[in-house]
Amino acid sequence: MKKSPLNYIRKNIIALQPYSTARDEFKGGDISVWLDANESPYNNGVNRYPDPHQKALKEKISSLFNMPAESIFVGGAGSDEAIDVIYRIFCRPAIDNAIAIAPSYGVYKVSADINDIDLREVLLNEDFSLPVERILDAADAHTKIVWICSPNNPTGNAFPKESILDLADRFDGMVVVDEAYGDFSDRGSLLPEISSHPNIIILRTFSKAWGMAGMRAGMAFAIPEVIDYFDRVKYPYNMSVIIQQELLRRIELGTENHIPEIIAEREKLATSLAELDCIKAVHPSDANFILVRVEDADAMYDYLVKNGVIVRNRSRMPLCEGALRITVGTPEENARTLKLFKEYSR
Ligand SMILES: *Cc1c(COP(=O)(O)O)cnc(C)c1O
Secondary structure (H helix, E strand, O other): OOOOHHHHOOHHHHHOOOOOOHHHHOOOOOOOOOOOOOOOOOOOOOOOOOOOOOHHHHHHHHHHHOOOHHHEEEEEOEHHHHHHHHHHHHOOOOOOEEEEEEOOOOHHHHHHHHOOOEEEEEEOOOOOOOOHHHHHHHOOOOEEEEEEEOOOOOOOOOOOHHHHHHHHHHOOOEEEEEOOOHHHOOOOOOHHHOOOOOOEEEEEEOOOOOOOHHHOOEEEEOOHHHHHHHHHHOOOOOOOHHHHHHHHHHHHHOOOOOHHHHHHHHHHHHHHHHOOOOEEEEOOOOOOEEEEEEOOHHHHHHHHHHOOOOOEEOOOOOOOOOEEEEEOOOHHHHHHHHHHHHHHHO
16 A cells, blocks of 8 residues: 655654744734834835745746646745755655666755765666666665656656656655656656656756746645645745746746747757767757767867867766767757867768
């Protein structure tokens, strides 16, 4: 019998009496004089504390993602904040452990190290597919979390929904699906599966497809009972007044959506790269970047830098020998990069 997700939460977190803000303790009434929070009374736009529950923003995100507001956590340090909060909710330092696929996003490991959590890395299959059985084999009674980044960074592929759901069905702990690049994939999101798979947490971000990496705004979605603990553990004012307002404004404005353009450029760039002698392989991508293999990744990287173009050298990551990760840029930027590769080929 599978346990409720609440069984995986640390006992001290269950017992936690969360910080109660001045505005939490005030209930109703028609107040025009606010002398409860030691703020400056002089209005300069930011003299008041932000809403710790980000109510207006969550309502907007709720309609955007078609998920109830009670299922949403919003972080003011991007979805990286959610990664840290997840460790702190579920993993006892020096006792519990977590599992990540490898290669994958580096923050799962750094955040585990900071929290003194052993992160077990399970190599993807050679074709970058999801090794569900080996992940389950790596788990023990202290494994609280499995991180699945899909589409995966840096490999670029999204995993089939069925294999992630199979893992969630069989793993006795939380499965966190990081969909930072989900908007670039036609595999579809796992958001609708949360209600039937209560041990799934989904991460999304405004940093990639939404074009707001500078804003630092990310989200976690889970059943309300789990999100309740995010709210208890997070810093009370984890998203500033300015970011909440600006994010709302931009969402309402309907930010320019470049997703189709980026996907079209990705396909074009992948096809052109595949024709070059200096490129040994182009991995299919469901994201806004392409992983390619070259003979000598360090030499190619240096050559590109010398010519003013920077890509990510991923050749030291597991299964990534000779690999460079190229973010899809504007058509002009992609043409310029392609031209450099072409010249290198000769
Ligand atoms: C970029 C990235 C994020 C970071 O998101 P922020 O919201 O900017 O913190 C999360 N996960 C993966 C896999 C990423 O590549």
